[in-house]
Amino acid sequence: xxxxxxxxxxxxxxxxxxxxxxxxxxxxxxxxxxxxxxxxxxxxxxxxxxxxxxxxxxxxxxxxxxxxxxxxxxxxxxxxxxxxxxxxxxxxxxxxxxxxxxxxxxxxxxxxxxxx
Amino acid sequence: xxxxxxxxxxxxxxxxxxxxxxxxxxxxxxxxxxxxxxxxxxxxxxxxxxxxxxxxxxxxxxxxxxxxxxxxxxxxxxxxxxxxxxxxxxxxxxxxxxxxxxxxxxxxxxxxxxxx
Numbered sequence: 001x002x003x004x005x006x007x008x009x010x011x012x013x014x015x016x017x018x019x020x021x022x023x024x025x026x027x028x029x030x031x032x033x034x035x036x037x038x039x040x041x042x043x044x045x046x047x048x049x050x051x052x053x054x055x056x057x058x059x060x061x062x063x064x065x066x067x068x069x070x071x072x073x074x075x076x077x078x079x080x081x082x083x084x085x086x087x088x089x090x091x092x093x094x095x096x097x098x099x100x101x102x103x104x105x106x107x108x109x110x111x112x113x114x115x116x
Numbered sequence: 117x118x119x120x121x122x123x124x125x126x127x128x129x130x131x132x133x134x135x136x137x138x139x140x141x142x143x144x145x146x147x148x149x150x151x152x153x154x155x156x157x158x159x160x161x162x163x164x165x166x167x168x169x170x171x172x173x174x175x176x177x178x179x180x181x182x183x184x185x186x187x188x189x190x191x192x193x194x195x196x197x198x199x200x201x202x203x204x205x206x207x208x209x210x211x212x213x214x215x216x217x218x219x220x221x222x223x224x225x226x227x228x229x230x231x232x
Contacts, residue, residue, distance in 0.1 A: 042225075091158050
């Protein structure tokens with residue numbers, strides 16, 4: 001069965017510092033996708049970044065990048081130059097690309113607080 | 117992701133009443149998913165629908181919960197005879213049709229159900 005583990009329940013980071021949020025996954029599938037979502041205190045779920053298991057390059061989207069280490073089954077999110085508005089819950093999720101139901105499996109999340 | 121519209125945003129129901137949550141997918145998206153988020157947890161898959169079809173309802177409780185996505189109109193998640201344990205955030209997501217579209221899954225802002 002697929003499983004996502006986020007080992008950091010909470011993190012405090014100084015503004016403007018870089019942040020790494022950990023995510024490890026477990027799957028026997030060869031083709032899968034990894035997602036990161038941000039959930040601010042207002043509650044909405046905001047898509048940040050996607051990495052396919054066969055993508056050779058690490059995904060990047062603005063200040064977000066995904067440090068994908070396939071052999072270690074890790075997909076850490078890196079936020080460069082953190083801002084106060086980055087304070088939120090962050091969720092890592094995955095799905096089997098070949099599975100037609102597109103079900104996402106979610107981690108428990110990491111609460112990130114940016115200190116001024 | 118603002119294109120996935122959910123309403124109501126907040127809903128309060130007394131035990132035993134019915135709750136109806138609506139979701140209009142993004143334009144051009146024909147796949148709809150419902151997830152539930154309990155406090156301090158990640159999302160849990162409930163059901164995956166396409167127009168007029170339930171594709172996978174493996175995450176739906178066997179009783180009191182039902183979902184539909186009619187040919188016309190929004191998708192509806194219906195909870196009958198609500199209990200306090202149904203209090204949660206219910207998220208709808210959508211994705212476009214076709215293979216490889218599962219990496220473009222966008223979420224609505226969620227509907228927060230409180231059962232008193």
